[in-house]
Amino acid sequence: MRWDVIELLFFAYRDFVGDADHELEAFGFGRAHHRVMHFVYRYPGLKVADLLDVLRITKQSLGRVLKQLLDEGYIIQKTGNNDRRQRLLYATPKGEALVTRLAGLQTDRITRALGGIDPAGVEAIGRFLRAMIDRDDPDKVLEAIFGAGSKKPRE
Amino acid sequence: MRWDVIELLFFAYRDFVGDADHELEAFGFGRAHHRVMHFVYRYPGLKVADLLDVLRITKQSLGRVLKQLLDEGYIIQKTGNNDRRQRLLYATPKGEALVTRLAGLQTDRITRALGGIDPAGVEAIGRFLRAMIDRDDPDKVLEAIFGAGSKKPRE
């Protein structure tokens, strides 16, 4: 049993998301809003259906959170060009500001944790995290992460 | 920005806890029950207060979940020897069976992900995860994890 890694993952993730959680309180948002904002910012033009795949929640659950983000001007919808049924999602400047602020906090922690680890070690960490992820039915975002660099996310 | 690591952590953790989530449904339990069972099994004689520190939830939230686990015979309480106010928590054989089953699933995933990574790489992964964790006010469990091996958890 890898009790060590199981517990390290628990605590590492707890503190990792804790950074953002604390900041989100000031906006009256929760973790759900962060997840939506993050992926919409990173993969502009994401469809609602894509978001459901990535977050693994139901349409109804997403609905409430997404509506708030739309109403408060963090995200805008554009009707799809090819398929006018689709609502493509984009972060507004206000949304971008929030996402980058939260990602900054998390990046600080990551950079700190990566400090003093040599390039081979960093490569091993990336390989480990990738290998922890299910690859059987990859959604659009995972395809972008694992895919041969066809559709890269926003930097 | 380390968008790559941020997203890898999200997906890795999502699928990592997904293993246990699926299994827990059969027992009518949720993630909260798993967390409680895990730490009680690993650190036998844990006090209620310790558990609150580790899980970072309130007494009331823990109360509901803990009561269920006690009622259904997964955990037993023993009055503390030195301090009779304390209720020390222990997993029953039934509880042990559940915890080890869930940890087995997660260990499988970890072992698979670690496969093909050399010892130096594995060491780097451990160092990274440890460095991701806040060390300012370590609780009893974190002390055991990071501490100089005084009070080791159950293997």
Added chain:
DNA sequence: AAATTTACGTCAGCCATATTGACATATCTT
């Protein structure tokens, strides 16, 4: 011995986020 603090339990109510099932609308596909 009395007062205070600590460890734990519990009651009542609230909130956020998730669920299922059903149904409506617009649009694309056949």
Added chain:
DNA sequence: AAGATATGTCAATATGGCTGACGTAAATTT
């Protein structure tokens, strides 16, 4: 024209968090 798809929405429910208040037993301090 019929059927499938993408999205939105209504209603009801569950889980797992939260706060505030209060009670009891046992330890500690005065």
